[in-house]
Amino acid sequence: MRGIERGHDCDSRLRGVSARESEGDGAGVRLHVVTGKGGTGKTTVAASLALALASGGGRVLLVEVEGRQGFAQLFGCPPLPYEERKVADAPGGGEVLALAVDAEAALMEYLELFYGMRRAGTILSRFGAVDFATTIAPGLRDVLVTGKATEAVRRRAGADRRRGTREAARAPFVYDAVVMDAPPTGRIAQFLNVNSEVAGLARVGPIRNHADKVMETIRSPETAVHCVSLLEEMPAQESLDGIAELTEIGLNVGSLVVNMVREPLFDARTLEAAAAGELDTEVLTRGLKAAMLDQPEERSRQLATEIVEHARRVQAETKIRRWLSAVEHPMRELPLTSDGITVESLYELAGRLREQGMA
Amino acid sequence: MTAPHPPRSAEPPEFDVDALLDDPETRTVVCCGSGGVGKTTSAAALGLRAAERGREVVVITVDPARRLAQSMGLHTLDNTPRPVDLPQAGGGTGRSPGALYAMMLDMKRTFDEIVEAHADPERARQILANPFYQSLSSSFSGTQEYMAMEKLGQLRQSGDWDLIIVDTPPSRSALDFLDAPKRLGRFLDGRLLKVLSAPAKTGAFRLIGAGVGVVTNLISKIVGAQLLTEVRTFVTAFDAVFGDFQERAERTYRLLQAPDTAFIVVAAPDPDALREAAFFIERLGTDHMPLAGVVVNRTHRTATWDLSTEQSLAAANAVEESGDHPLAAAALRLHAERARVQAREIRLRERLTAAHPAVPIVEVPARAEDVNNLEGLREIGEALGNGGSRWRGGDSDVSG
Numbered sequence: 001m002r003g004i005e006r007g008h009d010c011d012s013r014l015r016g017v018s019a020r021e022s023e024g025d026g027a028g029v030r031l032h033v034v035t036g037k038g039g040t041g042k043t044t045v046a047a048s049l050a051l052a053l054a055s056g057g058g059r060v061l062l063v064e065v066e067g068r069q070g071f072a073q074l075f076g077c078p079p080l081p082y083e084e085r086k087v088a089d090a091p092g093g094g095e096v097l098a099l100a101v102d103a104e105a106a107l108m109e110y111l112e113l114f115y116g117m118r119r120a121g122t123i124l125s126r127f128g129a130v131d132f133a134t135t136i137a138p139g140l141r142d143v144l145v146t147g148k149a150t151e152a153v154r155r156r157a158g159a160d161r162r163r164g165t166r167e168a169a170r171a172p173f174v175y176d177a178v179v180m181d182a183p184p185t186g187r188i189a190q191f192l193n194v195n196s197e198v199a200g201l202a203r204v205g206p207i208r209n210h211a212d213k214v215m216e217t218i219r220s221p222e223t224a225v226h227c228v229s230l231l232e233e234m235p236a237q238e239s240l241d242g243i244a245e246l247t248e249i250g251l252n253v254g255s256l257v258v259n260m261v262r263e264p265l266f267d268a269r270t271l272e273a274a275a276a277g278e279l280d281t282e283v284l285t286r287g288l289k290a291a292m293l294d295q296p297e298e299r300s301r302q303l304a305t306e307i308v309e310h311a312r313r314v315q316a317e318t319k320i321r322r323w324l325s326a327v328e329h330p331m332r333e334l335p336l337t338s339d340g341i342t343v344e345s346l347y348e349l350a351g352r353l354r355e356q357g358m359a
Numbered sequence: 360m361t362a363p364h365p366p367r368s369a370e371p372p373e374f375d376v377d378a379l380l381d382d383p384e385t386r387t388v389v390c391c392g393s394g395g396v397g398k399t400t401s402a403a404a405l406g407l408r409a410a411e412r413g414r415e416v417v418v419i420t421v422d423p424a425r426r427l428a429q430s431m432g433l434h435t436l437d438n439t440p441r442p443v444d445l446p447q448a449g450g451g452t453g454r455s456p457g458a459l460y461a462m463m464l465d466m467k468r469t470f471d472e473i474v475e476a477h478a479d480p481e482r483a484r485q486i487l488a489n490p491f492y493q494s495l496s497s498s499f500s501g502t503q504e505y506m507a508m509e510k511l512g513q514l515r516q517s518g519d520w521d522l523i524i525v526d527t528p529p530s531r532s533a534l535d536f537l538d539a540p541k542r543l544g545r546f547l548d549g550r551l552l553k554v555l556s557a558p559a560k561t562g563a564f565r566l567i568g569a570g571v572g573v574v575t576n577l578i579s580k581i582v583g584a585q586l587l588t589e590v591r592t593f594v595t596a597f598d599a600v601f602g603d604f605q606e607r608a609e610r611t612y613r614l615l616q617a618p619d620t621a622f623i624v625v626a627a628p629d630p631d632a633l634r635e636a637a638f639f640i641e642r643l644g645t646d647h648m649p650l651a652g653v654v655v656n657r658t659h660r661t662a663t664w665d666l667s668t669e670q671s672l673a674a675a676n677a678v679e680e681s682g683d684h685p686l687a688a689a690a691l692r693l694h695a696e697r698a699r700v701q702a703r704e705i706r707l708r709e710r711l712t713a714a715h716p717a718v719p720i721v722e723v724p725a726r727a728e729d730v731n732n733l734e735g736l737r738e739i740g741e742a743l744g745n746g747g748s749r750w751r752g753g754d755s756d757v758s759g
């Protein structure tokens with residue numbers, strides 16, 4: 001965005017993003033961090049958001065940080081290496097790339113980039129220092145993976161050739177946006193608050209400086225953290241707690257995405273009656289007879305049980321929706337896909353996010 | 360209603376949870392699985408069920424969710440087992456109730472206690488005040504998993520309970536529970552710490568050979584020299600107290616291989632959680648750890664199993680055209696949706712069974728509302744206990 005604002009019309013016209021990117025309330029955000037309680041569909045939301053952001057000609061990078069290969073599964077491609085690979089075309093000419101960040105590879109890359117010491121990596125590895133940094137030390141792994149994501153956010157075209165020159169600083173960004181499938185809400189504040197995380201181990205020195213630089217991007221208005229919830233009590237509670245925590249450490253909270261929302265099937269009065277156990281099963285039986293189903297009385301009784309359960313659930317969901325909507329951040333809703341998530345459904349969800357102004 | 364059960368191709372063996380809990384030879388139950396599948400709630404429900412069937416149970420949870428404590432009638436949970444007030448008469452099981460205790464693991468407190476128990480007061484004070492130790496005991500990854508195992512060992516040794524149920528930490532991967540403690544043990548006894556803590560120009564240097572200088576220089580350049588000083592003081596004090604830490608970690612690990620331990624893998628009926636469950640099952644096999652069975656949580660089953668999605672949708676369309684029966688049309692659409700979800704969940708479960716045909720499975724139906732009291736936990740316990748017959752009969756377990 002910054003590159004575009006500074007007059008790289010040529011490049012943005014080529015990709016056709018300039019007109020659209022300034023719309024929507026996420027304007028200016030280039031790093032989207034997606035979190036949520038386990039099981040809420042973070043990975044699906046992150047992938048749909050990337051498609052939504054790329055549609056109309058954008059170039060968006062999806063970053064995975066927990067080694068789950070969730071994007072490979074979603075897009076139906078072989079496991080991703082530590083390399084930015086194209087995973088999907090967005091509607092209107094855009095493209096989505098994905099990267100599975102591997103902490104060890106990121107550490108080697110970091111050592112080489114900052115110290116010109118690839119050999120050093122091998123020695124450190126022999127002494128168990130790499131294992132320590134990537135699996136045991138608090139925060140170092142997080143600095144390495146968030147560092148990789150923020151590097152992609154700041155990366156400009158042809159940066160290698162023109163590093164440090166004025167020309168390089170004006171070159172367009174390689175990615176219009178980066179979307180990160182982040183750890184669950186319970187750990188998100190700690191994960192993103194990298195410099196306080198490494199503070200216990202590195203109070204000074206290059207790691208600390210690196211953490212500070214990563215933090216600068218994460219704290220900037222260019223970064224937004226989106227929380228994914230369901231209309232269920234525990235995920236909702238975790239989202240609210242997570243939002244409070246993120247706000248407290250001064251991070252920019254983006255949207256609250258309520259995922260897997262069911263379409264309403266019954267009117268309010270029917271639901272109320274059903275929840276109170278006063279559903280008119282005779283009306284139901286007559287309808288089933290009209291549908292020419294056999295054993296209409298028996299079926300009516302069975303279906304009534306389902307309606308009562310459904311009504312009780314809708315009541316609980318209504319309460320939770322009201323509770324969530326008290327949050328001052330924009331709330332988006334995504335529908336439940338009962339057949340499971342397919343690549344086609346990602347495009348559908350991306351469309352829903354665009355309609356609601358998230359991209 | 361005793362409807363014949365829906366046709367299934369791959370039937371897993373039934374996971375008889377009650378038999379497992381009733382068996383006095385079962386002393387430890389470990390609940391594992393990926394995040395968000397309902398591990399903690401399952402652990403609490405198993406604890407309650409076992410207690411009401413006469414066992415003396417303690418549940419160790421790592422989830423700070425206040426609501427879970429409240430659902431057991433406790434204000435908060437801390438590092439000491441607290442008694443849960445059980446109603447009389449074993450919740451209608453007709454057995455005389457045992458006892459239920461619950462605690463929440465505080466990893467730093469547990470680590471501190473180990474240090475205090477092993478070191479003389481002066482050395483303990485030194486260790487506890489060391490910044491590197493503070494970092495290690497409160498934020499190193501693996502410490503929580505390791506301390507969960509330590510706590511398990513302590514509770515077993517105390518002999519105060521005849522059944523311990525452990526809920527595992529929410530880590531990146533379910534496998535972390537098994538791997539993290541060893542990794543931490545390896546680190547604490549490993550080459551890196553020895554190199555970092557070796558005073559310059561001693562014999563240790565010559566032994567390890569070239570590269571040491573490079574390593575210490577590099578590390579002090581990257582993280583700062585002060586850390587090295589702290590590491591040195593820490594290692595000196597810690598080694599004097601614990602000697603071989605790795606062996607300690609392995610001893611604790613072996614506890615999990617004992618025949619009186621049972622692993623329960625908890626999953627949700629979605630591809631990710633079931634894939635994670637499959638990894639875990641394979642790993643337990645490789646490490647000779649006793650797997651009791653899999654709990655598939657929050658499944659959706661419909662009572663009207665013989666009315667398929669297609670039939671239901673066709674009927675809904677037919678009545679909708681007439682325009683006279685909106686209730687029936689909506690009911691049929693609701694059913695179609697449920698039948699679709701059910702078919703998908705069964706497909707996923709069959710995939711697990713195809714890969715691991717001998718692994719017993721029990722399903723726990725989804726609930727309309729979250730659990731917030733003992734009654735809710737008891738219902739989940741009942742679903743676990745009566746599981747097999749319940750979903751096979753396909754009667755009242757509708758929800759969702």
